[in-house]
Amino acid sequence: MLTAFARAFKTPDLRKKLLFTFGIIVLYRLGAHIPVPGVDYGNVQQCVNQAKQGNNNLLGLMDMFSGGALLQITIFALGIMPYITASIILQLLTVVIPRLEALKKEGQSGQAKITQYTRYLTVALAILQGTGLVATAKSGALFSGCSVASQIVPDQSIFVIIVMVITMTAGTALVMWLGELITDRGVGNGMSILMFISIAAGFPGSLWAIKESGKLAKGWIEFGTVILIGFVMVALVVFVEQAQRRIPVQYAKRMIGRRSYGGTSTYIPLKVNQAGVIPVIFASSLLYIPILIVQFAGTSTSGWSAWIQQHLVDGKPIHTVIYFFLIVFFAFFYVAISFNPEEVADNMKKYGGFIPGIRAGRPTAEYLSYVLNRITWPGSLYLGLIALVPTMALAGFGGANANFPFGGTSILIIVGVGLETVKQIESQLQQRNYEGFLR
Structure with a gap:
């Protein structure tokens, strides 16, 4: 490397x-x-x-x-x-x-x-x-x-x-x-890249703050534990972000004049985490709206204001449950608007492509929709669990939530951008007959 x-x-x-x-x-x-x-x-x-x-x-x-x-x-x-x-x-x-x-x-x-x-x-x-x-x-x-x-x-x-x-x-x-x-x-x-740098810039300070606030062996036990959790989370995120379901597509041969076109085999890559980090951002923004209303209302002592301040604060059980289900909902919502099975099926039919064993047209769209729903479930649950890591850190490290660097959103963005950038550098190296980062 x-x-x-x-x-x-x-x-x-x-x-x-x-x-x-x-x-x-x-x-x-x-x-x-x-x-x-x-x-x-x-x-x-x-x-x-x-x-x-x-x-x-x-x-x-x-x-x-x-x-x-x-x-x-x-x-x-x-x-x-x-x-x-x-x-x-x-x-x-x-x-x-x-x-x-x-x-x-x-x-x-x-x-x-x-x-x-x-x-x-x-x-x-x-x-x-x-x-x-x-x-x-x-x-x-x-x-x-x-x-x-x-x-x-x-x-x-x-x-x-x-x-x-x-x-x-x-x-x-x-x-x-x-x-x-x-x-x-x-x-x-x-x-x-700028998003990657913004998040990575806060890592050293957050890690050192955990070490300073730790109580076991002057904080080195907590520091080492967080580093170990970070490595495990990075490995998990890389594994899931790279995971995809490849749907085979066959293109029939076509004769145009004296030349034949098509006859190739390819695939449609459907990622397990098709929505990326967008559902986490949506869920965080939606849960912030009630808190924002309470802040602008001032020192209100009404029942709904007190309930929001007591239960919809980060780390509370009701907040955690709502946050998790909102992430799952927005994962399905975003996948539904970003990937249109009917449009993909129409394009395949237009260029003579078909999935082996599936008829072109509407059956292909239904099959793609069925597969997409099946793989979105583990993807959405994975997003929800990753996003709850700071909350678990709050319980495990005695209030280190704000300083916990390997939060769900940050680790998803850093790993995703890192993989994408390395692939681009690799492709440019391979154009000059060099080996990439991984042999």
């Missing part, structure tokens, strides 16, 4: 791509530490040290995607979260709006138009989320229990608030541009 890394840097064009990617990553991490104008950086650091473990589930998720920049209120505080949200919304609207569905079928030109719409929606969401973040920081609700939370934004004039929102929106647009630069001139998918 080390030889493959050396060969990657010896190849001139691949070396340029890797160095360009590393340069963009350095710029991205630098921007994640530059505070927004109008913020008292000393008070922010004091509140981060005091109240970081008390954050809700979605706020912790957004902070993870921003590489810790959200709670620091830097120019890259929103990170790539607006782009991820915009991409998910456009993907869902493609099923509902015929115009977007037609653009998707147009190929590269249609995809370019959808990408343009995604950029516009990203900027709009950045303005909305930036306004919400500034309002939350100004009121002191961003850090519950911090004595100087209300002094994070000393000057609360309209001009300062507008400058803060514009700065965060510009930071999101810059992050989006950096991601597209990596995709065009670097290695791998740019947005995925």
Whole structure:
């Protein structure tokens, strides 16, 4: 594997791509530490040290995607979260709006138009989320229990608030541009790489915090246990993410003039985890809505507000059960809208393909739907169990939930992006008759 890394840097064009990617990553991490104008950086650091473990589930998720920049209120505080949200919304609207569905079928030109719409929606969401973040920081609700939370934004004039929102929106647009630069001139998918770096940046601090808060052998027992759990989880995630059901497809021979076409055998790869990490994000966002309503309602003593604060907090049994079932539901929901068996069956029929033993057309669509439902069950249960690892860590490590680095969302994204990037480097090495990372 080390030889493959050396060969990657010896190849001139691949070396340029890797160095360009590393340069963009350095710029991205630098921007994640530059505070927004109008913020008292000393008070922010004091509140981060005091109240970081008390954050809700979605706020912790957004902070993870921003590489810790959200709670620091830097120019890259929103990170790539607006782009991820915009991409998910456009993907869902493609099923509902015929115009977007037609653009998707147009190929590269249609995809370019959808990408343009995604950029516009990203900027709009950045303005909305930036306004919400500034309002939350100004009121002191961003850090519950911090004595100087209300002094994070000393000057609360309209001009300062507008400058803060514009700065965060510009930071999101810059992050989006950096991601597209990596995709065009670097290695791998740019947005995925930036997401990978954001999550990985918090690992050393989280691991050391577990060691510092541990009680057995000065924390080294807990530290080693977490590392061991991390290796086991990575192996499990790699195994499931690579697992797929291959449905064989045969294409009949066709004579066009004097030449014959077709007669080849291929397969349709249906992944066990076809939905990826999207169901976890959906479930976290949906469960955060009641908590958000309670926060904006203020110190309400009504029955429903007290029930939400008591039962829908991360780590509570009712929250855990609802979270698990929401992940399972959204896994089936997302697979249903992202993979259309009827469309796949029609395309196969159009080009003379068929599944051996299954008639073309409607029987093929029914067979694909049957297989997809069967493999989505273990995939959705696997997602739910992986997402509950931080909750189990809370019980096992005495409140280390916020510092537990190998949470479900983070490990899924890191392993998925890592595998995808390694495959791209491998393919470029193999084009030059080099062996890949694994012989």
